Amino acid sequence: QVQLVESGGGLVQPGGSLRLSCAASGYSFSIWAMAWYRQAPGKQRELVATITSSHSTNYADSVKGRFTISRVNAKNTLYLQMNSLKPEDTAVYYCHVKLSRDYWGQGTQVTVSS
Numbered sequence: 306q307v308q309l310v311e312s313g314g315g316l317v318q319p320g321g322s323l324r325l326s327c328a329a330s331g332y333s334f335s336i337w338a339m340a341w342y343r344q345a346p347g348k349q350r351e352l353v354a355t356i357t358s359s360h361s362t363n364y365a366d367s368v369k370g371r372f373t374i375s376r377v378n379a380k381n382t383l384y385l386q387m388n389s390l391k392p393e394d395t396a397v398y399y400c401h402v403k404l405s406r407d408y409w410g411q412g413t414q415v416t417v418s419s
Contacts, residue, residue, distance in 0.1 A: 306331050307329075307330070307331040307332050307402070307404065307408045308328075308329070308330045308331050309327055309328070309329055309400045309401070309402065309408055309409065309410035310327065310328045310400075310410055310411070311325060311326065311327050311398065311399065311400050311410040311411065311412060311413040312325070312326050312327075312328075312413060313325040313326050313413060314397075314398060314413030314414045314415045314416075315414075315415070315416070316416045316418065317390055317415070317416070317417055318417070318418070318419050319390060319391060319392060319417055319418075319419055320389060320390065321390050321417070322386070322387060322388045322389075322390065323387045323390065323415060324384060324385070324386050324387070325341070325384065325385040325387070325398055325413060325415075326382055326383070326384055327339070327341075327382065327383040327384070327385075327400030327410055328381065328382055329381045329382065329383065329400070329402065330381060332402070332404060334376075334378060334381040335358060335378035336358050337358060337402050337403075337404065338355060338356065338357045338358060338402075338403075339355070339356055339374075339376060339383045339400070339401070339402055340352060340353075340354065340355040340356070340400075340401045340402070341353040341354050341355075341374060341383070341385045341398060341399070341400060341401070342398070342399045342401055342409075343394075343396035343397065343398045343399065343415075344396055344397050344399070344412075345393075345395060345396040348396075350399070351365065352365060353365055353368055353372065353374075353385070353398070354368065354372055354374035354385065355374070356374045356375065356376055356383070360375075360376065362374050367393075368387075368394075371387065371388050371389045371390075372385060372386065372387050372388070373385070373386040373388075374386075383400055385398065387415070390415075390417045391417060392417045392418060393417075394415060394417050395415060395416050395417050395418070396415060397412040397413065397414050397415075398412060398413050398414075398415055399412045
């Protein structure tokens with residue numbers, strides 16, 4: 306079955322960096338576009354970044370220039386490098402793939418606070 310397992314979240318000070326990982330299994334990872342979403346308390350889940358099978362990327366305006374999405378198909382792993390973190394980046398971050406339906410990981414908490 307399809308599984309997405311995120312890791313790498315934590316507490317970081319403003320201006321700091323984190324790298325999130327998403328280990329995928331149960332489907333042909335390399336041929337599908339992937340995405341990172343986030344959901345802050347009391348807010349709707351929002352799209353952060355996407356990457357196609359050919360490694361084309363897109364970003365939300367709020368993270369452009371600070372976050373980088375990437376993938377290593379040989380490892381079935383998706384990444385999100387987050388630099389210059391701000392308190393407003395605090396959220397649960399989710400890995401996503403749309404196959405016959407949407408699949409989500411369990412999420413990883415990112416807290417940006419001094």
